[in-house]
Amino acid sequence: MTSRELRVLGMTCAHCVNFVTEELEHLPGATAVTVDLPTGTVTITSDQDLGLPQLQAAIEEAGYDLAD
Template identity: 65%
Template structure:
């Protein structure tokens, strides 16, 4: 069974930003896919286990951005 987390990341301005956020989110345990849209800031993370908002937020923070 897969689980999906959807949120918005603020502060991204370019493809490098998207790559940084994607890389950090892919490091979370159980993550199978990450989709980040620069124009809207939307992020969708698919995993094989439930994701805690705090864990996702910490990964986004590590990339230098903020989950809103």
């Protein structure tokens, strides 16, 4: 079980949280996604290692960007 924390730019409301959560929870092996809206911090837990390119692609697919 691994956990990774990301900073996502542009989330402004509860719907944004759900857009990002829906995309990430469909990644293979993802078991939990939590989002702290005020800070833009997203934590994804998975039972297999998810690489940064894969996570970045999912975030962008949801319509958002990863912080540098």
